[in-house]
Amino acid sequence: MLPSFLTILGVAATTVLAHNCPVADTSIVAHLGTPTGKIEAHNGYNMYITKPEMEMNTTKAVLYLTDVFGIQLTQNKLLADSFARAGFLVVAPDLFNGTPAPGDINVPGFNTTTFLNTHGPKQTDPIVAAGIAYIRSLGITKIGATGYCYGGRYAFRAGGNLTSIPTGQGVNAVFAAHPSMLTDEEIKAIQGPASVAAAETDAMMPAARRTEITSLLQGTGKEYSFAVYGGTSHGFGVRVNVTDPRQKFAKEEAFLQAARWFTVWL
Ligand SMILES: *[C@@H]1O[C@H](CO)[C@@H](O)[C@H](O)[C@H]1NC(C)=O
Ligand SMILES: *[C@@H]1O[C@H](CO)[C@@H](O)[C@H](O)[C@H]1NC(C)=O
Ligand SMILES: *[C@@H]1O[C@H](CO)[C@@H](O)[C@H](O)[C@H]1NC(C)=O
Numbered sequence: 001m002l003p004s005f006l007t008i009l010g011v012a013a014t015t016v017l018a019h020n021c022p023v024a025d026t027s028i029v030a031h032l033g034t035p036t037g038k039i040e041a042h043n044g045y046n047m048y049i050t051k052p053e054m055e056m057n058t059t060k061a062v063l064y065l066t067d068v069f070g071i072q073l074t075q076n077k078l079l080a081d082s083f084a085r086a087g088f089l090v091v092a093p094d095l096f097n098g099t100p101a102p103g104d105i106n107v108p109g110f111n112t113t114t115f116l117n118t119h120g121p122k123q124t125d126p127i128v129a130a131g132i133a134y135i136r137s138l139g140i141t142k143i144g145a146t147g148y149c150y151g152g153r154y155a156f157r158a159g160g161n162l163t164s165i166p167t168g169q170g171v172n173a174v175f176a177a178h179p180s181m182l183t184d185e186e187i188k189a190i191q192g193p194a195s196v197a198a199a200e201t202d203a204m205m206p207a208a209r210r211t212e213i214t215s216l217l218q219g220t221g222k223e224y225s226f227a228v229y230g231g232t233s234h235g236f237g238v239r240v241n242v243t244d245p246r247q248k249f250a251k252e253e254a255f256l257q258a259a260r261w262f263t264v265w266l
């Protein structure tokens with residue numbers, strides 16, 4: 001029993017070597033360090049822009065829509081940089097005009113209700129549209145939107161037909177990690193492939209809602225996927241305890257879910 005088991009392992013190892021297969025190569029995902037992109041103003045808004053090394057040959061872009069902590073949060077910039085290392089031009093508009101939510105939203109003086117009321121679709125859709133318009137001005141027409149928490153909803157809106165963005169001028173594929181406040185209408189309005197990564201523990205997307213979203217995605221008739229990551233809570237796509245192997249795995253896997261989604265469906 002033991003020798004044959006080892007033989008099987010040996011054969012498997014040789015096969016991997018022969019194909020140099022990078023199974024779960026997560027080296028492009030940065031958890032720590034210094035962001036490599038820069039802030040530029042376009043179409044009236046600041047945007048964090050990060051480019052792949054082979055910039056000349058870039059034909060696909062990622063519109064990165066942040067959580068309430070904005071492009072000011074280092075982890076958001078680092079994750080945007082990770083998409084650039086995967087080969088995409090990345091544009092992350094400043095969704096909160098320089099004043100995102102504080103790192104700890106429970107600090108006195110910060111009113112979440114007021115913040116969300118003053119950053120609804122009326123305020124945010126035009127900023128998202130400005131990011132898409134900037135990407136299109138570079139001649140890039142294959143655009144995926146990736147959104148986290150707050151931004152997840154706007155990724156769906158960017159890929160749907162509920163905004164003033166003309167049909168065909170939005171984004172072509174959508175990924176959202178633990179989207180908050182995502183409505184049924186926004187899912188039904190989607191015009192292309194859509195993928196969702198969900199946390200196991202998320203008051204804004206409990207198990208019953210996950211089931212509803214999966215069935216709404218199926219109802220769109222478009223390509224879709226929905227993944228739940230064990231051992232995670234809301235926010236894991238961006239902010240995790242990287243010394244916890246389950247959380248680190250989930251963040252990396254959700255990134256790869258998005259990067260593969262855009263590589264294949266854009
Ligand atoms: C860009 O693509 C062309 C054609 O596929 C290739 O010959 C060239 O080496 C690429 N350049 C870079 C910088 O990757
Ligand atoms: C937050 O603002 C809303 C109105 O925007 C108000 O009704 C509510 O009482 C405020 N909450 C706190 C804790 O101040
Ligand atoms: C928006 O898209 C949905 C789904 O493709 C479709 O049923 C609906 O008619 C569209 N609405 C408009 C205004 O184009």
Ligand SMILES: *[C@@H]1O[C@H](CO)[C@@H](O)[C@H](O)[C@H]1NC(C)=O
Nearest residue numbers: 240241242243244245246247
């Ligand atoms: C991070 O995860 C490690 C390993 O599970 C744990 O020991 C540590 O207490 C966690 N840190 C925080 C701040 O939760």
